Amino acid sequence: MTTAQEVRAAARIAEIEAALGDPADPANPVGQARLLEADEAGELLAAGEKALEALNLNAEFVPVELGGRLERIDTLVRVLRQVFRRDVALGLGYGVTSFMAAVNVWTEGDERQQARLAEILLDGGRASVAYHELAHGNDFVRNEFEARVQPDGSFVLHGAKQVINNAARADAWLLFSRTDDAPGSRSHSVLMVERAGVDPERVTVLPRYTTVGVRGCQLAGLDFTEAPVAAEALVGSLGQGVELALRSFQITRSAVPGMALGGADAALRTVVSFALGRRLYRRSVMEIPHARATLGNAFLDLLISDSLSLVGTRAVHLLPEETSVYASAVKYLVPKLLQETMYELSIVLGARFYVRDGEFGGFQKNVRDLPVLSLGHAGSAACQATIIPQLPRLARRAWFQDAPAPAELFQPRTDLPAIPFRRLALASGKDSLSASLVAAVDELPDGSPEEVAVQSLALRLMDELRQIQEQSLTLSLEDRTALASPASFALADRYTVVLAGAAVLGVWREARADGGDPFLADPAWAAAALDRLVRRLGYQPAALPASCAERVHQELLRRFEEHRSFDLYDCPLAG
């Protein structure tokens, strides 16, 4: 059954694809050739921004109740993926920064603030999220930028924020500010400040930073000198900034990596095209077994990443009490998988990987652009550090005890309830996702060789969870902090791989029950994906039936030829 939410999502994606056109068409004003020129010039492609404005892309970031289109985080990811597919910089620089800022207001802002920010965004304006300070990086509890509280409740802004996307051109800034001199996690607050509400004499835009990737993004700083702003700027309560940040991050950390999958999709498309066209040793590169396997594995990595991203984003709706861990797992593992995929793909593309223009020029741009996903907005290690202290608690209270997740968690096209912004919990004591893995192990079919492979790989992952549980129980106290030993970080890494496996297994089982997508319902891809994850954990599982890789390869070719996306949606593309 196709639901109304699904119809809206598919129609919106078709609309965006039609508007942005075939990236390979040299006459396309927002095609790859123009995007590469803009990148070389360190600019966001003006025609691209115009096209997104005409599409009113900002509406994607505004909840339906406030006049926008935002109803589901997984849909947001799916829609933005079409923009990231063409240009990561445009995705971040036109839009996602505004979403990252806005989530704070949708979570804790009052009615007036929500209405005002919705109005700004729906008018095509931008919001900046000014959280980080160069001096303190991920250790943002020590940030110094001040909003001094005045006796009448108003504030005086003083200090600087650096490396802020769109700082110079945003209409509103979300400022993470110190409102108390005391150390600790109750000394910061979030303020929504409109540019128009600040005396221009009292704020200076600091010079732009140039970067290796997303060169078009306009990263600058803001320096305030004793600038008064009204009491109404405060979002949520005084002293609640760290908490608000940690909760908003759960939504953005779940969402952004899946958007970037679009960039990796484009890169894989480029390399498939190359491998099919280039002839060596009297055959195409695609017929060289190593190249062929590499491309199949890259497709699997995209499916694994999308499964984890799907579960992470749907968990925001369905399991908001558990999202703290899942969001960090998505933000940690997906960018890492995608970057590794890019490296493997670059080997097949060979010397062309180093070329900056023409048919293959988009590839090096994605190699430079995609790492921003692990750098910006909580680094990889900081995401692991969010998971680590929760491991002992999950080990004691959750694993092998919790009830499995609802089936809808794994169904890409099933409706979801509204985003429960206020129910996101700071730390999680439950894990229904891994419980789904444990529960599935006993019920898996074992008719075909592919099904048998899935079963034994799932068993291996469950075993791994058991080991992670044992090791988590023995984590010493200091090993649960940001200063934990490298072994704790390895434990968090392994746990995210198990979660990715649970996501893959869940997606396959639900697709099999549903039957709508014959490829996703086939155990071949699930076996191949789980095999990759189990090998990633350092095991040497039995060789898969050859049919698994063959099925994945055929699907890759079909989607390439029919211009369909390399993710869970098999979505028609403009080129």
Place this chain on the structure above:
Amino acid sequence: MTDTTTTVTTSSAQQHTAESLSVWLVDRIAVYLKRSSDQIDATVPLAEYGLDSVAALSLCGDIEEDFDLVLEPTVAWDYPTIEALAAHILEELSTQAGAA
């Protein structure tokens, strides 16, 4: 309701006082911070010793484990000294024991 200034008995039949809780917390926190217990002052904010927000969330898990209590993860943010935290735990012990 039990008077929180006196002792509270939990299911494990342990007697807790503000003082015994303080001692327990000082020991825990000393381990976190790699210091000896006599270097921790119960009236100084924990953040002054470098206990960051993530570690503070983790502390909540330990308290829950040892005292069979359910706490807000931010408890160590809201009760920023050992003295304040001990008083709060004692209060929670008596409320939650009363409710059980």
